[in-house]
Amino acid sequence: MSVARTADYRRMTAHVLRWAAWYTRGIDRQATNDRLDELTSDLYEHVVWAESAGLQPDEVARSIRRRRLRGMVDDLRWRRAQLREARVHDPLEFRLRRNDNAALAITFTVGLGVVVFGAFTLTRVLSYLAVTGDTVVTALSGALVLSLLLSTVGLILLGWRRTRFAGALALMIAQAAVVQFGFHALLYGSAAVNSFMYFSELWPLPKYALVGALGLFFAAAALWWWPSTRTATPTLTSPSEEGDAR
Amino acid sequence: MAKRKPGRLFPIEFDVLECGLALQASDGSFYGFALARALSEHSGTELTAHGTLYKALGRMKDSGLLESTWEDSAAADAENRPRRRLYTVTGEGEKAYRAEALALGADAVAERRRARAGGVIPGVPLLGIDAGGLA
Numbered sequence: 001m002s003v004a005r006t007a008d009y010r011r012m013t014a015h016v017l018r019w020a021a022w023y024t025r026g027i028d029r030q031a032t033n034d035r036l037d038e039l040t041s042d043l044y045e046h047v048v049w050a051e052s053a054g055l056q057p058d059e060v061a062r063s064i065r066r067r068r069l070r071g072m073v074d075d076l077r078w079r080r081a082q083l084r085e086a087r088v089h090d091p092l093e094f095r096l097r098r099n100d101n102a103a104l105a106i107t108f109t110v111g112l113g114v115v116v117f118g119a120f121t122l123t124r125v126l127s128y129l130a131v132t133g134d135t136v137v138t139a140l141s142g143a144l145v146l147s148l149l150l151s152t153v154g155l156i157l158l159g160w161r162r163t164r165f166a167g168a169l170a171l172m173i174a175q176a177a178v179v180q181f182g183f184h185a186l187l188y189g190s191a192a193v194n195s196f197m198y199f200s201e202l203w204p205l206p207k208y209a210l211v212g213a214l215g216l217f218f219a220a221a222a223l224w225w226w227p228s229t230r231t232a233t234p235t236l237t238s239p240s241e242e243g244d245a246r
Numbered sequence: 247m248a249k250r251k252p253g254r255l256f257p258i259e260f261d262v263l264e265c266g267l268a269l270q271a272s273d274g275s276f277y278g279f280a281l282a283r284a285l286s287e288h289s290g291t292e293l294t295a296h297g298t299l300y301k302a303l304g305r306m307k308d309s310g311l312l313e314s315t316w317e318d319s320a321a322a323d324a325e326n327r328p329r330r331r332l333y334t335v336t337g338e339g340e341k342a343y344r345a346e347a348l349a350l351g352a353d354a355v356a357e358r359r360r361a362r363a364g365g366v367i368p369g370v371p372l373l374g375i376d377a378g379g380l381a
Contacts, residue, residue, distance in 0.1 A: 016296065034331070037316075038278055038300060041328040045279035046293070048327075063293060071297025078301040 004047045008061035013043045016068050023075045026097065027082045100224075104158065107168060107221045111155045114175045114214065118148040121182035124189025137188050144185060147177035164225035172218035179211050255346045258294075258302050261285055263311065263343040266335045277317075277330040278303065303333065311339035 003009050020039050024032040043064065050060040122144045125137050151174035157167030186193035197203045255263070265284040269276035276284075281303075282294045306312045312333045322329040335343070347355050 035300065037329065038331050039296060041277065041330050042279045042282070042296065044328050045277070045330075049279070049283060067293055067295045068297075069295075070292075071295030071299070071301075074295065074297035074301045076297075078297065078304065 003051050003055070003057045003060050006057035006061075008057050009047060009064075012061040012064040012068075016043060016064060019068060019072070019075070023079045027079065028086060031082055103221065103224055104164070107171075107218070108155065108158055110214070110217060111151065111158065111167075111171045111175075114171065114178050115148060115151050115155065118144060118151060118178040118182055121178075121185040121189065122148065125185035128188045134188070137185070140181060140185055140188075143177065144181045147174050147181055150174035151178055161225075162227070165222045165227065168218045168222035168225060172215055172222060175214040175218060176211050179207060179214070183207050253345070254349065255342060256302070258298065259306055259311070260343065260346050260350075262302060262306065263335055263339055263346075266312070266333065267340065267343065270335055275332040275334045277332055281333070306339070307333070310336060311342055312336060 016039060017036065020036055024035055046064060047060060050063075055063075122141065125141055125144065128134070129137050129141065150170055154167045154170030154174055157163040157170060159167075183193070183197075187197055188194075262281065262285070265281055265288070266276055269280060269284055273280075278299060282299055286293045303312065303314075307314050313336050314331050314333050317330045317332055319329055
């Protein structure tokens, strides 16, 4: 049986190409294509040579795996060099990408804060319910659970570039509910908040300020990731020499 | 990461140039896997890792020691295989190789070749790079 048709060889070549696709992500398209084409050719030549040398399929697969593993550090160094080069040649594109990563990290952290706050207030109100059996908080607990679910869905939607705007919108709605029901729940679940609400005339202000600030923040995030109409962009790079772009 | 001394080559660059010049002398050019095989034939060790090999080739191409061109698709299609990226050692690369060999000294180069020629992969013919032929 031909080595190229064995499951071991196919699995190992798939691993090599998957790893290459991972470390070439976000890199200049020409450099990426060159690397992937060169690896495809290498893997093909490797199996042709292995067959002519009479190597067993498992030996070939092991050899390819070792070549991949031993070269990983160099692959990552190559990636770093490519990104450094891209930063020098196209600082605007690089800055946009870096800002996008920072926006995602901040939005995710704030969204996680909303979820943690909601979960905390839910545990307080549930423990109040368990101790007192006061069913007046049952509906409140249900509303908190629903808002928490919505905010969790929002966090998950932030995971994909295409659904980020929807995630930010979901968080914008969910945070208003979480803060509203959360403060309400703390009225039952926290003696300190209860006392503050009863003795301060200004108590609703921090709540509304928080809802407003978070609403504006998530609205801005939704606008940042709002899908734009795709337009043709002119190519700024010069044609490559002899089919070699760099 | 190791820093390059001014005017000097990394060991892998020296080996690539040495094996590349030998392959080029017989075939006119060389490609990645042929080079990996040539490097391993003379060291008796495993084939050079993908990352190490292609990073070194890219760096040498960028610094003008090598030139590369993609093989014509028709030639690859005729043999029903992926296109090869063909490399050639430039005049500058050959000069750098000779300068490095001189800097290392004849004994060191011979010692390197002896060390590399310690083992041979069974079933694979040697390329026959002469110890004194290129230096």
